Amino acid sequence: MPNRKCSFNVSLAESEDKLIDSLSDLLRRCSEQAKDRKTNFSLGLSGGSLVQLLTKALRSSRLDTSNWEFFFCDERYVADDHSDSTYCAYRTEWLSQLPNILDSQFVKADTTKPLDECAADYEAKVKVKVGNSPSNLPQFDLLLLGMGPDGHTCSLFPEQPAKLEETSRLVIPIQNSPKPPPERITFTLPLINNARDVAFVVTGASKSDVVKRVFLDQDKQFPAAWVDPTSGQLTLIVDAGAGSQIKV
Ligand SMILES: O=C(O)[C@H](O)[C@@H](O)[C@H](O)[C@H](O)COP(=O)(O)O
Numbered sequence: 049m050p051n052r053k054c055s056f057n058v059s060l061a062e063s064e065d066k067l068i069d070s071l072s073d074l075l076r077r078c079s080e081q082a083k084d085r086k087t088n089f090s091l092g093l094s095g096g097s098l099v100q101l102l103t104k105a106l107r108s109s110r111l112d113t114s115n116w117e118f119f120f121c122d123e124r125y126v127a128d129d130h131s132d133s134t135y136c137a138y139r140t141e142w143l144s145q146l147p148n149i150l151d152s153q154f155v156k157a158d159t160t161k162p163l164d165e166c167a168a169d170y171e172a173k174v175k176v177k178v179g180n181s182p183s184n185l186p187q188f189d190l191l192l193l194g195m196g197p198d199g200h201t202c203s204l205f206p207e208q209p210a211k212l213e214e215t216s217r218l219v220i221p222i223q224n225s226p227k228p229p230p231e232r233i234t235f236t237l238p239l240i241n242n243a244r245d246v247a248f249v250v251t252g253a254s255k256s257d258v259v260k261r262v263f264l265d266q267d268k269q270f271p272a273a274w275v276d277p278t279s280g281q282l283t284l285i286v287d288a289g290a291g292s293q294i295k296v
Pocket residue numbers: 094095096097098122124193194195196197201202203227228250251
């Protein structure tokens with residue numbers, strides 16, 4: 049595998065139930081490690097299909113989430129109660145299905161601020177709430193990432209390669225996103241790659257080629273291929289369709 053700093057674990061699930069089990073196992077391991085360190089469990093969320101899959105994993109695993117804090121690896125720049133808001137998608141789902149999770153456990157983006165300020169403010173929140181690694185950067189316990197068919201992850205898109213070069217800011221504004229809505233904020237690679245654990249959850253046969261090109265070829269035209277934790281662990285959880293070109 050070319051140039052990857054970290055090796056990665058692959059979990060190839062034959063059914064949705066198995067995929068949810070793998071996700072639950074990962075959440076259990078990472079949250080127990082946070083408990084052992086006597087810290088809150090900091091978990092970065094993504095949108096899309098992950099909303100449903102994570103809800104199912106939390107319901108079936110019955111993990112104790114009382115010391116968990118939920119952040120957003122990216123967020124759409126819309127009001128909290130807008131149907132495009134990733135926070136809104138989780139909150140709506142969890143209010144009925146996971147009522148023990150409190151609204152105060154979400155660290156939300158303040159989208160009432162201008163876009164640039166919203167990103168800077170979210171970075172400040174991350175710095176206050178997430179403990180630093182020895183490199184002096186906030187270190188998330190786990191980031192759950194999705195990947196689009198174009199190889200985007202978070203709100204880092206192939207059409208905006210300069211965003212991959214960011215070295216100082218941890219959260220940046222995005223304008224003119226090729227996927228609507230056009231305005232967003234997103235974690236940058238220095239923050240993503242500093243996490244203890246990063247996991248991609250990818251499903252569907254239509255993504256099998258991009259999964260191969262990102263994870264096996266590490267083809268840097270795809271932003272997801274830039275995710276390469278410095279000292280953390282990378283996990284790929286795929287169903288049979290998305291993982292059909294990956295041999296475990
Ligand atoms: O803000 C967004 O537009 C979505 O969060 C998006 O980035 C999503 O995570 C990926 O496109 C994967 O989505 P699926 O898993 O649903 O394919």
